[in-house]
Amino acid sequence: MSLARTIKNIRQVGLKQWFRDMTYIGDAKAGRLVGQDAMGNKYYENLNPHDEVPGRGRWIEYSQDDFNASQATPEWHSWLHGIRHLPPTEDPIVQQSRPPWLASYKENLTGTRAAYKPYSTTPPKLQAWDPVARPRGQEAKP
Template sequence: MVSLIRTLRNIRRAGLAQWWRFTYYNGDAKFGQRVGTDQFGNKYFENLNPEEEIPGRHRWVDLAQHDYDATQVPPEWHAWLSHIRKEPLHLDPIVQAVNPPWKAPHVENMTGTRGAYRPYNTVRPKVNTWVPTTAPRGEPTTTSS
């Protein structure tokens, strides 16, 4: 449960509209410094004040699409959110140096949608369906007497 003092302080800092958005979508009245944005429009925040945030919960993401799928966060930002990387992407020299040009762009998981991957089968089926064979019919023969 969020305290009333913390809620009022966050409303004053962020404004009523931004506070309501964070409370509605994240379930918490958080406020922090915006650290960056990824190619999908997700916004990343951090609050380093130990009196306001629980340690380990001071980094969060505001997703652009509110379907809440973990694959909407690219791997580089996921490493920052889970404290594998100390610095955000634009300040981390390792991420800047290791971003190869041949790396494919991040795509979220499309399972359960029309864009899901469906492989095709190249193996002969073990059971074949029965197809009746019929002889072509010829001209009817007439017998004269």
């Protein structure tokens, strides 16, 4: 990242937003807000190809401080990676109503307290030894 690009981005987005971008994504970015998803994430696009490295002109600003990539919905994920040309807010295919059988999107919760943990209903094949202690002073019965 050049000094001229950094100064240009600070002028466009302001010092506070520039510092937040450097803290969270490690790069100074400036672009237009394309849309926001149901989880509160904001999606941006830089329309000037000379300002960015190829393939880095679209990015996401997560709504949570503790973020991971699974928080981007599939529609926005395809736009971020260049699979779709139009963002979901402008794409007529995505704008069609969702089928009623399609579940709402949830992020991957693996590694968190809310992760799915299966419960086994089958009894174990081997039973653990459960020792029973006799009270002292009693003889063993033959």
